[in-house]
Every structure is written in structure tokens, then in C-alpha cells.
Amino acid sequence: MADAEEKGPSKRALEKAKKKAEKLAKKAEHKSELAIRPKEPTKQAGPSAPVNMFSEGWLKGVYEEKPVKAVRTRFPPEPNGFLHIGHCKAIAVNFGFAKHYGGVCFLRYDDTNPEKEEEIYFTSILDIVRWLGFEPFQVTHSSDSFDRLYELAEEMIRRDKAYMCYCNKEEINRQRGGPDNRGPRYACEHRTRPTEESLTEFRAMRDGKYKPGEAFLRMKQSLTDLKEGNPQMWDLPAYRIIERDHHKTGGKWRIYPTYDFTHCLCDAFEDISHSLCTTEFRQSRVSYDWLLEQLDMKVPVSEEKGPMQREYGRLNVNGTILSKRRIQMLVQGTTVGDKTIPPAVRDWDDPRLYTLVGLRRRGIPAQAMLQFVEELGVTVGESAIQIARFEASIRKHLERTVPRQMLVLEPIKVIIEDATDEDEIEITVPYDPKGAIPGERKVKVGKEVYIDRNDFREEDSADYFRLAPDKAVGLYNVPFAIRAVSYSKSDDGKAFEIKAVKALNEKPKAFIQWVDVATAVPVTARQYNSLFKSASPNELDWKNGGWADDLNPSSEVIFEGAVIERGVKDLLKSRSLHPSGSSDDLVRFQALRTAYFCADVKDSTEDKIVLNQIVTLREDKSK
Ligand SMILES: Nc1ncnc2c1ncn2[C@@H]1O[C@H](COP(=O)(O)OP(=O)(O)OP(=O)(O)O)[C@@H](O)[C@H]1O
Numbered sequence: 001m002a003d004a005e006e007k008g009p010s011k012r013a014l015e016k017a018k019k020k021a022e023k024l025a026k027k028a029e030h031k032s033e034l035a036i037r038p039k040e041p042t043k044q045a046g047p048s049a050p051v052n053m054f055s056e057g058w059l060k061g062v063y064e065e066k067p068v069k070a071v072r073t074r075f076p077p078e079p080n081g082f083l084h085i086g087h088c089k090a091i092a093v094n095f096g097f098a099k100h101y102g103g104v105c106f107l108r109y110d111d112t113n114p115e116k117e118e119e120i121y122f123t124s125i126l127d128i129v130r131w132l133g134f135e136p137f138q139v140t141h142s143s144d145s146f147d148r149l150y151e152l153a154e155e156m157i158r159r160d161k162a163y164m165c166y167c168n169k170e171e172i173n174r175q176r177g178g179p180d181n182r183g184p185r186y187a188c189e190h191r192t193r194p195t196e197e198s199l200t201e202f203r204a205m206r207d208g209k210y211k212p213g214e215a216f217l218r219m220k221q222s223l224t225d226l227k228e229g230n231p232q233m234w235d236l237p238a239y240r241i242i243e244r245d246h247h248k249t250g251g252k253w254r255i256y257p258t259y260d261f262t263h264c265l266c267d268a269f270e271d272i273s274h275s276l277c278t279t280e281f282r283q284s285r286v287s288y289d290w291l292l293e294q295l296d297m298k299v300p301v302s303e304e305k306g307p308m309q310r311e312y313g314r315l316n317v318n319g320t321i322l323s324k325r326r327i328q329m330l331v332q333g334t335t336v337g338d339k340t341i342p343p344a345v346r347d348w349d350d351p352r353l354y355t356l357v358g359l360r361r362r363g364i365p366a367q368a369m370l371q372f373v374e375e376l377g378v379t380v381g382e383s384a385i386q387i388a389r390f391e392a393s394i395r396k397h398l399e400r401t402v403p404r405q406m407l408v409l410e411p412i413k414v415i416i417e418d419a420t421d422e423d424e425i426e427i428t429v430p431y432d433p434k435g436a437i438p439g440e441r442k443v444k445v446g447k448e449v450y451i452d453r454n455d456f457r458e459e460d461s462a463d464y465f466r467l468a469p470d471k472a473v474g475l476y477n478v479p480f481a482i483r484a485v486s487y488s489k490s491d492d493g494k495a496f497e498i499k500a501v502k503a504l505n506e507k508p509k510a511f512i513q514w515v516d517v518a519t520a521v522p523v524t525a526r527q528y529n530s531l532f533k534s535a536s537p538n539e540l541d542w543k544n545g546g547w548a549d550d551l552n553p554s555s556e557v558i559f560e561g562a563v564i565e566r567g568v569k570d571l572l573k574s575r576s577l578h579p580s581g582s583s584d585d586l587v588r589f590q591a592l593r594t595a596y597f598c599a600d601v602k603d604s605t606e607d608k609i610v611l612n613q614i615v616t617l618r619e620d621k622s623k
């Protein structure tokens with residue numbers, strides 16, 4: 001043992017330790033305050049936007065390549081579905097990068113395909129960006145620039161860099177080297193037509209001369225120049241016919257620009273400096289730069305103006321489904337042949353899904369989501385994360401930020417026969433026994449308490465430490481333990497009521513949670529497990545409905561008759577339950593010995609609180 005420890009710490013050392021402890025406590029208090037209080041979104045980014053991932057590593061390199069004064073980024077989702085956990089990374093990267101370098105980030109709806117876009121997605125996307133604590137500098141739409149894009153398409157034709165083409169899909173595939181793209185590539189006859197003719201035909205296409213698929217505007221890139229070539233340069237479509245009204249421009253257009261024509265130009269219109277996207281767009285970078293060059297809009301990376309596209313690795317989570325089309329099957333059910341598969345979840349925000357609306361509803365804090373992305377870091381490599389890793393990260397955050405409560409999922413009544421009026425006391429219990437989370441609540445100790453059915457056994461054994469006939473167990477924070485003396489059974493053969501006495505001089509081996517019968521608050525608690533039995537649901541048969549056979553029947557376990565200590569009402573009072581779920585002001589707590597829970601914003605009513613399990617208290621290694 002070290003000298004100092006043997007003698008005990010000196011006065012100076014004690015003083016120093018005290019100061020350090022005070023400082024740490026203050027810091028912890030401040031942090032947890034921030035975590036449980038509703039956040040005031042600031043103009044550009046949230047209070048805990050990741051920091052290290054910008055000042056170190058790959059993103060630092062991206063900035064150093066183009067170290068402009070006015071950093072401008074954009075988050076450009078297609079409004080054709082709800083965002084998922086992967087998008088959290090894209091939001092954190094784009095908004096966080098701008099914030100870190102003192103710039104601004106746009107939310108740009110990439111709305112160039114009216115067949116798939118719906119109002120509900122627009123609203124939900126902005127709502128989620130704000131939930132994560134970010135405020136867009138401006139909310140824009142690719143469609144805001146439809147007129148300008150059209151003018152530039154005509155300009156491309158005039159410059160002989162685009163042509164009207166009437167080839168069908170099969171023919172285009174043949175021109176690109178056949179099914180495996182290995183055959184010879186060749187240009188079609190339309191490529192060399194006079195520009196005047198293309199211009200007239202483009203206008204005719206705009207004015208409704210053709211039906212969808214009959215004609216399109218094609219960029220004149222480099223179909224045959226290079227031996228291997230980049231498929232992104234094989235004369236990509238710039239405009240196609242979609243006979244649908246657009247949610248912004250109504251019936252004005254029947255032709256719409258493609259992603260490849262739109263994205264780089266909109267980046268340039270918005271003066272985006274760093275256009276950050278995922279690595280599947282790596283090859284598109286060539287066509288991105290090419291198009292800007294054709295229109296004299298390309299600026300060298302070394303200059304202040306002009307967009308620079310760089311690509312980072314996607315975030316994938318194993319063990320769940322992220323594809324929009326597949327989630328849609330889970331939400332709406334599907335029909336395969338004459339077999340009808342009913343929906344597997346209630347909606348897009350079902351807490352079992354990894355959509356961001358689902359994760360929010362389950363109770364995952366926005367800050368924890370951002371911290372998770374920060375922990376993973378940003379590189380060009382894809383991150384394929386196991387759900388267990390995600391949950392461990394969330395658990396770490398909750399451990400430090402949410403109060404404790406006593407919840408009993410399957411209550412069984414215990415009558416403490418020798419308890420007197422003096423034993424009926426009110427005790428003050430801190431929200432966190434370790435003191436990291438400020439606050440306390442009053443807990444009533446009565447003559448009758450509920451304990452969990454799982455904490456009682458009719459047959460005792462030497463390796464069992466909870467309640468059993470003639471065995472004592474401690475009740476958290478109650479000054480005495482209790483010993484069971486008898487129990488009665490209901491018609492179904494299950495223990496119904498336990499009679500117990502105080503075990504005053506016994507030191508119990510275990511402590512359990514409990515709830516006072518007189519003041520118990522009834523709740524419905526929903527426990528969540530994975531949606532599929534298989535650990536790799538993406539590999540299931542999604543074509544023929546085989547996925548339905550792999551659904552886990554216990555993905556949601558509902559405890560209708562659960563009870564919780566009355567203190568939950570104080571927690572609820574201090575926050576309001578927003579039916580829209582648009583706020584991060586949710587009531588979350590750690591139910592001792594049970595799991596982390598959150599009050600459900602949609603299903604809770606004045607009369608009945610519904611709880612969602614956020615995560616378990618520890619990882620279940622058996623899964
Ligand atoms: N898994 C992911 N990880 C990181 N970023 C992503 C991920 N999925 C999409 N993004 C990024 O989010 C932005 C907006 O994406 P958008 O919704 O248009 O993408 P998507 O590829 O259609 O998504 P989905 O996975 O639903 O098909 C893009 O910049 C895209 O690169």
C-alpha cells in the first residue's frame with residue numbers, strides 16, 4: 001500500500017479532492033440539467049452537435065481541401081419517405097460541419113420525382129431535423145429552380161452538350177454494353193442530330209408531344225471515349241416525362257429534371273461550398289463536375305466559390321430493415337399471389353422500427369443519437385453496426401441523464417401484516433442514488449405494496465435470494481425487510497396475494513422494487529424485442545413474402561396492468577405530452593431492475609399512461 005494511503009490524506013490533499021469533487025458534481029449537474037430540460041433550438045445547430053468528428057479525421061481533411069470563410073452545406077433528402085437512422089449521420093455531418101466551421105446548412109428537398117413525393121414526408125423531415133437540434137439556414141426545394149434548370153437544359157443543347165433521344169430502355173442498355181456492360185458501347189443515331197432539331201424537339205416534349213418513355217433529353221458525355229469508362233458518363237438522362245402534377249409547381253411541368261442534372265446545379269445556385277454525400281455517389285462526382293464545366297460554372301477547388309462534392313461512408317444497422325420499400329411492407333402489409341400478409345407494425349413511427357420517427361417515439365434522446373454518430377466517426381468506410389452497439393451507446397447516455405422510478409410490470413399484492421400506522425411514512429429518495437442526476441421524489445411506504453410476480457417464488461431454494469415463503473427480501477429504501485409467511489392462489493393456480501411480516505433484524509441478500517398499493521399509478525408498459533427472429537432480416541425472402549414467417553411474435557410484449565410509483569405524475573407535470581411528438585421534451589426514466597422507459601406521446605391519455613421500453617438495462621448476451 002502506498003505511504004500516503006497508510007497515513008491518510010493530508011489536509012491539503014483533502015481540500016484539493018473536495019474542490020475537484022465539487023467541480024465534477026457541478027459539471028455533472030449542468031450536463032444532466034441540459035439533458036432533461038427541453039432544448040431551445042439555436043439558429044444553426046444543437047447544443048451538443050458533435051465536435052471531434054469535424055476537428056479531426058476525414059471531415060477535417062475535407063475542410064482543409066477547401067478552407068473557405070463561408071462554409072455552406074446542404075442536407076438534400078428526397079421527400080419520398082420517412083428518414084431512418086442512417087440519415088441521422090447525414091444530418092449530423094452536414095449541419096454539424098457547417099456549425100463547426102461557422103457556416104450555414106440548407107435543408108433542400110430534392111423533389112424532382114412527383115410520382116413518389118408526399119406532403120407528409122416534407123413535414124416529417126423538417127420536424128426530425130429540428131428534433132435533432134438543428135435549424136436550417138433556409139428550407140429550399142430543387143423545384144424552386146425548375147425554371148432556371150430548364151433554361152440551362154436548353155443552353156446545354158445549344159452548346160451541343162445534350163440531345164433529344166427516343167431510344168427505349170432495352171436499346172439504351174445495349175448501347176451501354178449489354179446486360180453486364182462488358183460488350184462494346186456505341187452511340188445512337190440521335191446523338192449527332194443538329195442542335196436546332198434537338199431544341200425544337202425538347203420544347204415539343206415540354207409541351208406534351210410525347211408520352212412517358214417515348215423521348216428524353218440526354219447529356220452528351222463520354223459514352224465510348226474511355227475503355228473502361230464511368231457509367232455515370234454514359235450519356236445520362238437530363239430530363240424525362242412524368243405526367244404528374246408537382247406538389248410545388250402544380251400542373252406547370254410534364255417534364256422533370258433528373259438527379260444527375262439537378263444536384264450539382266442546385267448546389268451551385270445555393271453557393272454550396274462542401275457538398276457532402278455518401279460513397280455510392282463517388283462515381284457521380286465525375287458527372288457532377290462535368291456538367292458544371294459545360295455550363296462554365298465549375299470553379300477550381302482552391303477558390304472560395306463553387307461546390308466541391310466529397311463522399312463519406314453510409315451508416316447501416318444490422319438486424320433491422322431500413323429500405324423504404326421493405327418498411328412499407330411492414331407498415332401496410334402486402335399481398336403475394338393469393339396470400340395476404342397483414343401489417344407487422346402499427347405505423348412508420350412504431351417504436352420497433354429504425355425510422356427516426358420510430359426511434360424518437362421509442363424515447364431515444366436526440367442527443368444520444370448524435371453522440372452515437374460521433375462515437376462511430378466519419379470516414380469513407382461504411383459502418384455496419386449491430387443493434388447491440390447502438391443500444392449500448394443509448395444506455396450510456398440514459399444512465400447519466402434520466403431519473404430512477406420504481407415500476408412493477410406484473411404486480412402481486414403483499415400485505416405486511418404487522419405494519420403499524422407508524423410504518424406508514426413518506427421517504428425522500430433521490431432521482432439518482434449516485435447523485436449524478438439532480439432532484440428527489442417522495443415515496444410513500446404503506447401497509448400494502450405491490451411487488452413483481454417474478455420476484456416471488458412458491459418454492460424456495462438456496463441460490464434464490466428474493467421473496468419466498470419464510471424468506472426475507474429488502475424493499476428499496478424501506479427501513480425494514482419483509483418475510484413472506486403465506487400466500488393465496490387464484491383460480492388459475494397463480495399466486496394471488498402474499499402475506500408478509502417485517503423482518504427487522506435481518507440483512508436481506510437482495511433488494512427489489514415495489515410500489516405502494518394506495519398511491520400506485522396504473523400504467524400500460526410495452527416491452528420491445530427485435531422485430532425478426534433472424535439476425536439478418538435483410539437476407540429474408542422479401543420478394544415472395546417469406547419475411548412474414550420470420551416475424552418475432554414477442555417483438556412487443558404489453559403489460560396492461562403494470563403500476564408505477566406516484567412520482568411519475570410529477571415527472572409528467574414538469575413536461576407536457578405533445579401529441580405530435582415533435583418535441584424532445586419526453587418523460588424518460590430508468591425503471592429500477594427493469595429497463596429504461598419513456599411515456600408514449602401518442603397513446604398516453606389523461607387517464608392512462610402508456611410506456612415504451614427504450615432499451616434494457618444491460619445487453620442480453622443470449623440474443
Ligand atoms: N444510411 C445512410 N447513412 C448516411 N447517410 C445517408 C444514408 N442514407 C442516406 N443518406 C444521405 O442522406 C441524404 C438524403 O438522402 P435521401 O433520403 O435522398 O437518400 P436515400 O439514399 O434515398 O435514402 P434511403 O436509404 O431511404 O433509400 C443523402 O445525402 C444521402 O447520401
Ligand SMILES: NC(=O)CC[C@H](N)C(=O)O
Binds near residue numbers: 076077263276278
Ligand atoms: N448528393 C446527395 O446527397 C444525394 C441526395 C439525393 N437526394 C439522393 O439520395 O438520391
